[in-house]
Amino acid sequence: xxxxxxxxxxxxxxxxxxxxxxxxxxxxxxxxxxxxxxxxxxxxxxxxxxxxxxxxxxxxxxxxxxxxxxxxxxxxxxxxxxxxxxxxxxxxxxxxxxxxxxxxxxxxxxxxxxxxxxxxxxxxxxxxxxxxxxxxxxxxxxxxxxxxxxxxxxxxxxxxxxxxxxxxxxxxxxxxxxxxxxxxxxxxxxxxxxxxxxxxxxxxxxxxxxxxxxxxxxxxxxxxxxxxxxxxxxxxxxxxxxxxxxxxxxxxxxxxxxxxxxxxxxxxxxxxxxxxxxxxxxxxxxxxxxxxxxxxxxxxxxxxxxxxxxxxxxxxxxxxxxxxxxxxxxxxxxxxxxxxxxxxxxxxxxxxxxxxxxxxxxxxxx
Ligand SMILES: Nc1ncnc2c1ncn2[C@@H]1O[C@H](COP(=O)(O)OP(=O)(O)OP(=O)(O)O)[C@@H](O)[C@H]1O
Ligand SMILES: [Mg+2]
Numbered sequence: 001x002x003x004x005x006x007x008x009x010x011x012x013x014x015x016x017x018x019x020x021x022x023x024x025x026x027x028x029x030x031x032x033x034x035x036x037x038x039x040x041x042x043x044x045x046x047x048x049x050x051x052x053x054x055x056x057x058x059x060x061x062x063x064x065x066x067x068x069x070x071x072x073x074x075x076x077x078x079x080x081x082x083x084x085x086x087x088x089x090x091x092x093x094x095x096x097x098x099x100x101x102x103x104x105x106x107x108x109x110x111x112x113x114x115x116x117x118x119x120x121x122x123x124x125x126x127x128x129x130x131x132x133x134x135x136x137x138x139x140x141x142x143x144x145x146x147x148x149x150x151x152x153x154x155x156x157x158x159x160x161x162x163x164x165x166x167x168x169x170x171x172x173x174x175x176x177x178x179x180x181x182x183x184x185x186x187x188x189x190x191x192x193x194x195x196x197x198x199x200x201x202x203x204x205x206x207x208x209x210x211x212x213x214x215x216x217x218x219x220x221x222x223x224x225x226x227x228x229x230x231x232x233x234x235x236x237x238x239x240x241x242x243x244x245x246x247x248x249x250x251x252x253x254x255x256x257x258x259x260x261x262x263x264x265x266x267x268x269x270x271x272x273x274x275x276x277x278x279x280x281x282x283x284x285x286x287x288x289x290x291x292x293x294x295x296x297x298x299x300x301x302x303x304x305x306x307x308x309x310x311x312x313x314x315x316x317x318x319x320x321x322x323x324x325x326x327x328x329x330x331x332x333x334x335x336x337x338x339x340x341x342x343x344x345x346x347x348x349x350x351x352x353x354x355x356x357x358x359x360x361x362x363x364x365x366x
Contacts, residue, residue: 009033009069010194011057011162016066018052018218027052028218030066034196036161039188041197041205044215044241050198051090054164057196058087070162086155086163086193088148090170094139100126100150101135107158125153128183130176145171152180159191166198181208202242206230214238231289235276236364239287246293246333247285249366252277260363262286266328270305271358276365283366288356290336295323295344297355306355309333311346321345327354 011034018027027049034040042050055061056068059075068075070083086107094103101122108118126132129149139147148171155163168184169177185208188195199205205212206226213223214237222229222238233239236247250264252274260274262284270286277284297306312331313324320336323346327333335354337343346352 008035008072010036010038010071011196012067012069012072013053013057014067014069016053016056016063016068018049018056018061019064025064026218027056027063030218030220032213032220032223034194036194037189037192039185039195039197039208039210041199041209041212042215043199043202043205043212044221046200048215049218050215051166054087054089054166054196054198058085058164059083084161086158086160088151088155088163088165088168090166094147094150094154096139098138099135100131100137100139100142103139103150104154104157107154111158113158121157121159125157126150128156128187129153129180145173145176148172149180152184156184156187156193160193162194162196163188164196167200168197169199169204177204184208206242214241216241232275233287233362233364236285236287236366239362239364244290244334244336246288246290246327248288248328248330248333249283249285252280252282252284252363255280259358262363264328268305268307268328270307270361272361272363273359275362277363284363285366287362287364288360290322290334292360293335293354293356295335295337295346295352295354297353300355300357304355304357306353309352309354311348311350311352313348314346316345325352325354 013030013032016027016030017025019025030053042053044050052061056063070078104122104125105118108121126135129152131146131149148168152168169180181204209226211223211225212229214221216237222234229238230243233242239245248264250262252260253263254261255274258273260272261269262272263269272286294300297304307327309325309327311323312326315322319339321339323335325333325335
């Protein structure tokens with residue numbers, strides 16, 4: 001989805017393309033505009049162009065076509081030290097000859113911040129990444145994850161207006177990751193910092209961001225708030241990439257406004273919401289989230305079509321049950337149910353009827 005209202009944007013990519021070799025485009029027609037203070041995450045498979053976009057915004061790579069603007073001004077006219085950008089990159093490099101505290105002091109000295117102010121800011125930044133006792137060490141005396149945390153602290157210590165982070169928590173264990181996710185979003189919101197964040201981790205993207213841009217093949221496939229992305233994916237790639245998703249292939253049989261009828265490959269007929277399909281006869285992949293499927297479809301009322309399903313596997317997960325079913329000729333259909341009092345625990349081999357509300361079943365591109 002293109003976002004073109006870039007008039008008063010803080011950061012704007014306008015029709016940006018990038019080729020490294022003059023032949024293949026690794027970024028294709030990127031349009032993106034961010035208001036000041038937004039936390040935006042780029043999420044997508046390896047090689048989809050995320051780092052390239054950050055590098056262009058930082059000014060280390062130039063766009064082959066199009067323009068990148070910061071506060072309305074083309075970025076190539078702003079010298080790097082005046083951009084006020086904090087960065088944490090995949091290959092973060094601390095200054096090896098300086099101690100941790102000196103590494104953090106450097107961006108503050110460049111900005112002529114006084115000694116006592118510097119000390120307070122350094123302490124706060126080191127405490128944030130839980131490295132308060134390491135100020136005197138050199139980078140070579142730290143583990144990979146510790147170096148990564150110092151790089152993060154150094155990017156934030158001068159309270160830049162814009163911070164670019166490329167997988168800044170990649171090398172950390174789950175607990176530290178979760179605590180830093182919280183610290184980073186808090187600090188960014190508190191100081192009104194605009195953040196462009198890159199991650200492979202969809203939970204991280206959904207929990208930290210105001211908006212998420214899902215990348216694939218050098219394009220933004222969808223740009224939306226986390227809940228919209230999860231609940232209303234606009235195409236099959238996004239539906240599959242974000243969260244768990246059931247798909248069934250079929251063909252559009254009827255279509256009118258908000259509903260369509262799909263004949264599945266197995267011959268069964270269901271109702272769906274037409275999202276990314278145009279006409280009768282077209283192939284479609286229908287998409288439905290595991291928690292929107294009812295195993296007792298009588299709860300759904302007379303409108304819902306129901307399907308016969310065979311239980312393949314029942315997995316007890318504590319708070320939820322995951323049941324794998326064979327539906328319409330496919331063996332990988334997942335249903336998630338809450339562990340309520342009296343909730344049925346199904347047995348493999350059992351036959352059940354499942355159903356859902358047509359609006360929860362999205363007909364997408366095949
Ligand atoms: N300096 C370069 N020279 C030539 N090709 C490059 C260069 N940097 C990246 N590429 C290519 O551009 C494409 C996009 O790479 P990029 O690093 O932006 O992907 P990414 O989305 O950040 O992936 P990852 O999640 O693996 O970090 C890839 O096909 C990559 O091989
Ligand atoms: Mg990358």
